[in-house]
Amino acid sequence: MVFLTCIVIVSIFYYLQADGLIYVVIIAVVAELINIFMTQTLTKSIEKKAAVSFGKIIDSHKAKIAAQKKTIKDLEDIQEQSIQKIYNANMKIREYEEKLGIKENEGFKPDEAVPLEVPLPGKEDPPQKMDMKEFIDLPSGSNRKKLPF
Numbered sequence: 001m002v003f004l005t006c007i008v009i010v011s012i013f014y015y016l017q018a019d020g021l022i023y024v025v026i027i028a029v030v031a032e033l034i035n036i037f038m039t040q041t042l043t044k045s046i047e048k049k050a051a052v053s054f055g056k057i058i059d060s061h062k063a064k065i066a067a068q069k070k071t072i073k074d075l076e077d078i079q080e081q082s083i084q085k086i087y088n089a090n091m092k093i094r095e096y097e098e099k100l101g102i103k104e105n106e107g108f109k110p111d112e113a114v115p116l117e118v119p120l121p122g123k124e125d126p127p128q129k130m131d132m133k134e135f136i137d138l139p140s141g142s143n144r145k146k147l148p149f
Contacts, residue, residue, distance in 0.1 A: 005031045 008027055012020040 005027065009024045012023050012027070014020075016023060
C-alpha cells in the first residue's frame with residue numbers, strides 16, 4: 001500500500017509539477033484515512049476474538065466456582081446433620097447415665113473383675129540380640145578383597 005502510494009505521488013509530481021502538490025496532499029490524506037480505518041477494523045476484530053477466548057475461560061471458572069460452592073454447601077449440610085446426631089447421642093448417653101445412676105464426674109469405669117496386664121517395674125524382658133550383619137563397603141558383585149578392619 002505504501003509503495004503504491006509513493007509511485008502515485010512521484011508520477012503526479014513528475015507530470016503536474018507545481019499543481020501536483022495539491023493532488024499529492026489529497027492522496028496522502030486519503031491514504032492515511034484508509035490506513036486508520038483498516039487499523040480500526042483490525043483492532044475491533046482482535047478485540048472480539050480476545051473477548052470470546054477470555055469469555056470461555058471466565059465461564060469455565062464461573063462453573064468451577066459454582067460447583068465448589070455447591071459442594072461446600074452440601075458438606076456444611078452434612079456437618080450440621082452430623083452435629084445434630086452427635087448432640088442427640090450425647091443427650092441419650094446423659095439420659096442413660098441418669099437412669100443408671102452414674103455421676104457426671106465419675107464417667108464410665110470398666111468392671112473391677114477384669115485385671116489389666118501392667119508390666120511390673122522389677123521384671124523387664126532382656127533385650128533381644130539382633131543379628132548384626134557384617135558391614136561391607138563394597139557394592140554387590142565386587143571382586144575386591146575386604147579391608148582388614
